[in-house]
Amino acid sequence: xxxxxxxxxxxxxxxxxxxxxxxxxxxxxxxxxxxxxxxxxxxxxxxxxxxxxxxxxxxxxxxxxxxxxxxxxxxxxxxxxxxxxxxxxxxxxxxxxxxxxxxxxxxxxxxxxxxxxxxxxxxxxxxxxxxxxxxxxxxxxxxxxxxxxxxxxxxxxxxxxxxxxxxxxxxxxxxxxxxxxxxxxxxxxxxxxxxxxxxxxxxxxxxxxxxxxxxxxxxxxxxxxxxxxxxxxxxxxxxxxxxxxxxxxxxxxxxxxxxxxxxxxxxxxxxxxxxxxxxxxxxxxxxxxxxxxxxxxxxxxxxxxxxxxxxxxxxxxxxxxxxxxxxxxxx
Amino acid sequence: xxxxxxxxxxxxxxxxxxxxxxxxxxxxxxxxxxxxxxxxxxxxxxxxxxxxxxxxxxxxxxxxxxxxxxxxxxxxxxxxxxxxxxxxxxxxxxxxxxxxxxxxxxxxxxxxxxxxxxxxxxxxxxxxxxxxxxxxxxxxxxxxxxxxxxxxxxxxxxxxxxxxxxxxxxxxxxxxxxxxxxxxxxxxxxxxxxxxxxxxxxxxxxxxxxxxxxxxxxxxxxxxxxxxxxxxxxxxxxxxxxxxxxxxxxxxxxxxxxxxxxxxxxxxxxxxxxxxxxxxxxxxxxxxxxxxxxxxxxxxxxxxxxxxxxxxxxxxxxxxxxxxxxxxxxxxxxxxxxxxxxxxxxxxxxxxxxxxxxxxxxxxxxxxxxxxxxxxxxxxxxxxxxxxxxxxxxxxxxxxxxxxxxxxxxxxxxxxxxxxxxxxxxxxxxxxxxxxxxxxxxxxxxxxxxxxxxxxxxxxxxxxxxxxxxxxxxxxxxxxx
Numbered sequence: 001x002x003x004x005x006x007x008x009x010x011x012x013x014x015x016x017x018x019x020x021x022x023x024x025x026x027x028x029x030x031x032x033x034x035x036x037x038x039x040x041x042x043x044x045x046x047x048x049x050x051x052x053x054x055x056x057x058x059x060x061x062x063x064x065x066x067x068x069x070x071x072x073x074x075x076x077x078x079x080x081x082x083x084x085x086x087x088x089x090x091x092x093x094x095x096x097x098x099x100x101x102x103x104x105x106x107x108x109x110x111x112x113x114x115x116x117x118x119x120x121x122x123x124x125x126x127x128x129x130x131x132x133x134x135x136x137x138x139x140x141x142x143x144x145x146x147x148x149x150x151x152x153x154x155x156x157x158x159x160x161x162x163x164x165x166x167x168x169x170x171x172x173x174x175x176x177x178x179x180x181x182x183x184x185x186x187x188x189x190x191x192x193x194x195x196x197x198x199x200x201x202x203x204x205x206x207x208x209x210x211x212x213x214x215x216x217x218x219x220x221x222x223x224x225x226x227x228x229x230x231x232x233x234x235x236x237x238x239x240x241x242x243x244x245x246x247x248x249x250x251x252x253x254x255x256x257x258x259x260x261x262x263x264x265x266x267x268x269x270x271x272x273x274x275x276x277x278x279x280x281x282x283x284x285x286x287x288x289x290x291x292x293x294x295x296x297x298x299x300x301x302x303x304x305x306x307x308x309x310x311x312x313x314x315x316x317x318x319x320x321x322x323x324x325x326x327x328x329x330x331x
Numbered sequence: 332x333x334x335x336x337x338x339x340x341x342x343x344x345x346x347x348x349x350x351x352x353x354x355x356x357x358x359x360x361x362x363x364x365x366x367x368x369x370x371x372x373x374x375x376x377x378x379x380x381x382x383x384x385x386x387x388x389x390x391x392x393x394x395x396x397x398x399x400x401x402x403x404x405x406x407x408x409x410x411x412x413x414x415x416x417x418x419x420x421x422x423x424x425x426x427x428x429x430x431x432x433x434x435x436x437x438x439x440x441x442x443x444x445x446x447x448x449x450x451x452x453x454x455x456x457x458x459x460x461x462x463x464x465x466x467x468x469x470x471x472x473x474x475x476x477x478x479x480x481x482x483x484x485x486x487x488x489x490x491x492x493x494x495x496x497x498x499x500x501x502x503x504x505x506x507x508x509x510x511x512x513x514x515x516x517x518x519x520x521x522x523x524x525x526x527x528x529x530x531x532x533x534x535x536x537x538x539x540x541x542x543x544x545x546x547x548x549x550x551x552x553x554x555x556x557x558x559x560x561x562x563x564x565x566x567x568x569x570x571x572x573x574x575x576x577x578x579x580x581x582x583x584x585x586x587x588x589x590x591x592x593x594x595x596x597x598x599x600x601x602x603x604x605x606x607x608x609x610x611x612x613x614x615x616x617x618x619x620x621x622x623x624x625x626x627x628x629x630x631x632x633x634x635x636x637x638x639x640x641x642x643x644x645x646x647x648x649x650x651x652x653x654x655x656x657x658x659x660x661x662x663x664x665x666x667x668x669x670x671x672x673x674x675x676x677x678x679x680x681x682x683x684x685x686x687x688x689x690x691x692x693x694x695x696x697x698x699x700x701x702x703x704x705x706x707x708x709x710x711x712x713x714x715x716x717x718x719x720x721x722x723x724x725x726x727x728x729x730x731x732x733x734x735x736x737x738x739x740x741x742x743x744x745x746x747x748x749x750x751x752x753x754x755x756x757x758x759x760x761x762x763x764x765x766x767x768x769x770x771x772x773x774x775x776x777x778x779x780x781x782x783x784x785x786x787x788x789x790x791x792x793x794x795x796x797x798x799x800x801x802x803x804x805x806x807x808x809x810x811x812x
Contacts, residue, residue, distance in 0.1 A: 043754040045774050048605030058445060060340035060657035068335065251604050286335045287648045294334055 018189040020224035021260040028224065031182045038181055038220060044212035044248055053243035059283045066279070070314045071109055073278040074101060077307050078136055078267065078300045080115040081331065082143075082235065088123045091116055094331050095127030102311050103329065105318075111307065112296040113166060117142070118159030125163030136201070137164035140191060143205070143234035145170040149187060156194040167191070168201045168302075170234060171218060173208045181221060188225035201267055201300075202227035206245045207237040215245055219252035229265035235302060240270025246281060250288040266293065269302025275313040278306060304331070337650075340657040342444045347435045349521065352382040355390055355544060356527035358397035359537025364390050366545060371520055374441035375654050375663040375698040383520050386543035391512065391552035394541040398483040398510040399558055401538030406510050407480060415466030418506060420533040422459035425452065425498075428529065432522055436494055437654040439521040441663030441699070442617050444655050454779055455498035458797075461781035462506035465802060469507065472799055478806035480508030481584060482560035485553040487574075488523075489566045490516035490665050491620040491721075496565050497523050499785075499796045501540060507805035509561065510539045514553050516566075517546040518666045551577070559583060561805065565622070568719075568745075568790050586794025586804045588622065588786060590719040591747030593768065594740035595625030595776060598733070599634045601752035605774065607641045610725070613750060613776035615649060615661055615703050619723040620669070622791075623748035625776050627716060628705075629736050632729040639707060639727065646703050647690045661723060664699040673701050673722035680706050680715035685726070711742055719745070733758065737765045746788025750776045769795070 019025040027037040061069055079098045081090060095114055102108035113134035114124045121137040128135060137159035141147035147155075156167055169191050175183040192200050202222035206215050222230045230249055233240035246268045253264045266285075272278060278301060285293050293299050308328045316322050352368065354361040364384030371380050386394070406414065425432065432455075433447040442451070469478050484504045488496040493515055504511050515523035523542050530540045543549055547570075554562050554574050564574050565588040578585045595613045597606045613625025630638050654662035664670040681687050685706040694700040701722055709716050709726040716726045730736040740749055749768040751759050763771040769787045772778060779785070784800035786792060794804050803809040 042601070042603040045602040045605040045754075048602065048608055048774060051775075052605070052608050058449065058657070059337065061337060062340050063338045065336060065338040072335075282335065286333060291334045 018186075018226070021262055023259065024224055028182060028185055031180070034181050034185065035179065038217040041216055041220060044216055046212055046244070049212055049244040049247055053247050053284065056283050056287060057243070057280050061279050061283065067317050069279045069282050070275060070310050070317065072294065073275070073282060073301065074307065074310050074314070075109040075112060076296045076300050077111040077310075078113045078115045078269070078302045079111045079307060080235070080269075080302055080304050082115070082117060082138060086117060086120055088120065090331070091120045091123045092127045095124055095133075097307070097329055097331055098128065098133050099131050101307055102314065108311070108314065112300055115168065115302065118155060118162060118164065121159050121162035121164040134166050135164050136166035136168055137162070138168045138234075140169040142168070142170055143236040145172050146174070149190060152187070153190060153194045156191055160194070160196055160198050164198055166199045166201060167195050168203055168231060170203045170205060171222065173205055176209065176214070176218060176221075181217070184218075185221050185225045188222055188227060192226040199228040200226070201229035201231045201265075203231045203234055203269070205234055205237055206232050207239045212244060212248050215248045216252055219249050220256070223252065223256045223264050227264065229267050229300070231267040231269055231302065233268075233270040233302075235270035238271070241268030241272055241302075243280060243284060246284055247288060250285060250293075253293070254289045263292065263298065265298040265300070267300040267302055272301055272303050273305050274309050278310060337658050339653075341653060342434055342437075342448075342655045342657055344434060344438070344655065346431050347438065349381050349435070352384075353520070353524050353544070354384045355386050355394070356524065356530075356540070356542040357390070357394045358541065359531065359535075361527070364544070366390065366549065369517065369546065371439055371518065373438050373698075374518075374665050375695070377697050380439060380521065383524075383544045385545040386514070386549040386552070388552045391543055391549065391556055394512045394543050395483055395485070395556045395558050397538035398512050398541050401536055402480070402482055402510040405536045406505070406539045407508055411467040411469065411508070414505065414508065415463045417533060417535055418459050418463030418466060418502065421529060421535070422456050422463055424529045424532055425456040425459060429453070429456070432494055432525060434655065435525055436522050437662065439519050440490065440493060441654050441665050443659040443662040444657055445659065446617060451492055451495045454781070455494045458495075458498040458502045458781045462502035465799075466506040469802065469806065472802060474799070474803055474806060474809040478507075478809040481805060481807055482509060483558060484509045484511045484561040484563060484805065485556060485559040486511055486513045486563045487550045487553060487566065488513065488515055490519040491617060491622070493519040494522040494526065497526055499565075500563050503796070503801045504561075504563075504805045505539065507802055509805050512541045512543060512553055512559070514543050514545060514550050520544040554578065561585075563794075563804065564588070571792060584804070586786075586796070587792035588794070588796060589747075589790060589792040590721075590745055591622045591624065591787065591791050592627055592717065592719050592743045592745045593623055593625045593748040593750065594627045594629050594743070594766075595750040596629045596730075596736050596740060596752065596762065597631065597634070597638060598736075598751070598753040598755070598758065599631040600754050602754055602774065603634070603638065603641060606752040607638065607645050609750060609752060609774070609776045610642055611645055611649070614725040615646075615723050616777050618661055618664055618701070620665060620721055621777065623770060623777065624721075625748070625750050626720060626725060627740075628725055628727045629730050629739055630727060631736075632731055635729050639705075642705065643688060643690070646705070649690070649703055651692050651700070651702060652695060661703060664701050664722060667699055669721065670699040670701060673720055673724060676715055676718060676720045677704060677724055680709070680713060680726070683713045683715070685709045685713055685715060711739060717743065733762060737762060741765075741767050744790045747786075747791035748772070
């Protein structure tokens with residue numbers, strides 16, 4: 001019952017307003033009820049999960065299937081820069097690339113979103129104009145999440161005010177690992193509310209949660225709390241998006257939709273650098289949750305260097321020969 | 332229809348060079364058999380691949396004579412370390428020619444290339460590597476003070492894992508100092524004949540390995556030959572029984588690895604998603620042509636509906652079709668005869684009141700095909716719950732308590748393998764101890780390793796293959812480990 005002592009915790013009447021979707025509307029009624037629910041989810045056998053993704057990794061995606069996969073993957077990229085050294089110039093250059101990833105080929109699709117820190121969301125918004133490309137901003141004291149809830153909420157509101165239409169928040173891993181699941185839940189609910197019309201992606205930082213059982217539980221917390229997407233990682237912690245983690249999170253969104261009717265998106269981020277990695281993820285989606293998720297509205301790649309490898313492979317398919325790093329643009 | 336259609340990704344056939352006809356491999360060379368030749372077909376297309384000699388009784392006699400001579404003069408007296416060198420050489424050649432073996436195996440057997448490439452061939456090589464290491468350590472294997480080879484081993488193997496079963500038989504026999512006469516299955520002789528080429532390539536002394544192709548009559552001649560010291564058989568329980576009768580009262584020692592009707596037990600505290608994978612792997616691996624297949628799913632009643640729904644969704648993603656396509660999960664049924672048996676038992680299942688479910692899937696027009704199938708509402712009295720189908724057909728039964736699970740699992744004339752799915756370690760250990768099955772997998776299924784013994788209880792046979800235990804079947808004066 002630690003949340004009772006937490007000055008940031010919502011009062012009981014507020015908690016009633018943020019009840020999860022049926023049939024899960026009463027699982028957050030107390031800390032112990034929520035713990036019982038989360039620990040009652042079926043366990044994940046790590047060896048089995050690894051074997052499954054290894055088997056799917058042998059899928060051979062060639063010719064027309066590969067061409068489709070590459071274009072689809074490009075259209076799912078959240079082109080990301082999250083550096084202390086980011087400047088308006090850097091963001092504008094990234095935005096230009098997002099609109100026209102391959103200057104030599106107008107048929108190349110644009111990416112899904114540009115992902116920046118909240119203070120640069122306005123720059124991205126302006127540079128992207130009416131391209132249809134979203135502006136995603138990381139917030140809530142990204143990447144560590146170590147700040148008071150008031151600061152996190154302010155961070156979110158600031159990013160939204162600057163023009164972000166997608167917010168990538170981090171969960172409080174400290175609270176999660178110390179068993180305060182309801183605190184994690186309530187914070188996501190509060191952030192979701194602060195987002196207003198902006199979509200909320202909830203970053204679990206699976207590299208810090210370590211076990212696949214934890215990944216499954218955190219996924220459910222985020223989905224129950226109203227997150228629109230669940231996302232693996234900040235990209236600042238290693239390991240980031242591994243295939244077994246993606247498998248477990250995809251199973252979570254699949255099961256959640258089956259139970260509640262609400263579809264949640266999934267975004268692996270960090271560590272996906274090659275076309276091969278991206279295709280493996282598309283295969284994983286295709287055979288775990290099906291075609292409903294093979295769409296930028298429901299699936300994103302959080303990546304920076306991935307795009308150029310996709311472009312190189314795309315050129316290779318088109319021309320029949322490999323070019324090189326000078327044939328794609330630096331950001 | 333998915334938006335993400337995988338384009339065909341066929342493995343090239345050009346790496347294999349199938350000759351128009353094959354003779355028998357006796358005393359180090361290919362010779363014509365005197366029996367009537369028979370055809371080997373590709374079960375995925377019904378295309379005739381080649382013509383193969385059938386070994387007559389006289390041919391088998393020549394093979395056994397060659398094996399005896401090689402045992403007495405060359406292989407028996409050879410320094411064990413040198414025998415090991417030959418086995419290492421064979422293992423390396425299997426690896427070097429892995430793709431060739433995989434393609435040939437898929438062509439002749441109908442199994443998907445993903446399995447022949449990732450399971451059959453690497454495991455076959457691993458068996459040779461493993462037993463190669465034992466060749467010069469037999470005195471120190473804890474099998475008695477000076478175990479000695481038995482002599483000539485007559486080996487008859489099935490069609491479901493043609494090369495792998497050859498490796499399971501040949502590798503320990505040779506490591507222990509025996510010579511062999513091996514009869515591959517009638518419908519899948521080609522990888523064994525390619526293995527004969529590998530023996531030549533490895534300069535294995537003539538007569539150490541002899542391969543006599545043919546059908547049941549040829550097998551009978553091998554088993555009943557008076558100069559065979561050891562009979563090893565993997566195949567149906569029916570044939571196993573007749574072999575046991577034929578061998579009874581002779582000096583021959585015998586190991587039998589026969590049928591099974593394994594229970595795959597899923598408790599309510601199981602990791603459900605992985606259990607569903609394990610159920611699929613247990614019954615649909617190799618089209619269910621697996622003696623240790625998890626063909627009886629015992630699922631706790633409280634999670635029955637959830638598990639079946641997940642299982643059906645998962646089965647819907649299985650890709651059935653061209654065995655040579657790298658994305659195929661389920662290939663062709665090995666023969667028209669086997670397909671007829673699967674159909675007969677499945678139809679019987681419906682007659683007896685079980686409910687059949689099959690996914691919507693397009694099957695090729697030619698060849699032998701059967702879609703992945705599950706039967707729910709199966710009672711232990713139904714034939715599909717008791718008899719081995721040896722095809723992609725799963726019978727689902729339920730239980731309420733661990734005791735009932737054990738009782739139902741053990742209620743079989745077979746006892747080859749079983750699976751347990753639970754996140755509770757103490758339950759796994761307790762139930763595993765109560766199951767009368769030679770192999771019990773926990774939170775996995777159909778996993779094989781050369782270091783692990785394999786074999787059955789009851790009508791699943793006797794003797795163990797694999798591991799240190801596997802050596803005892805080929806040694807005199809060996810205590811069981």
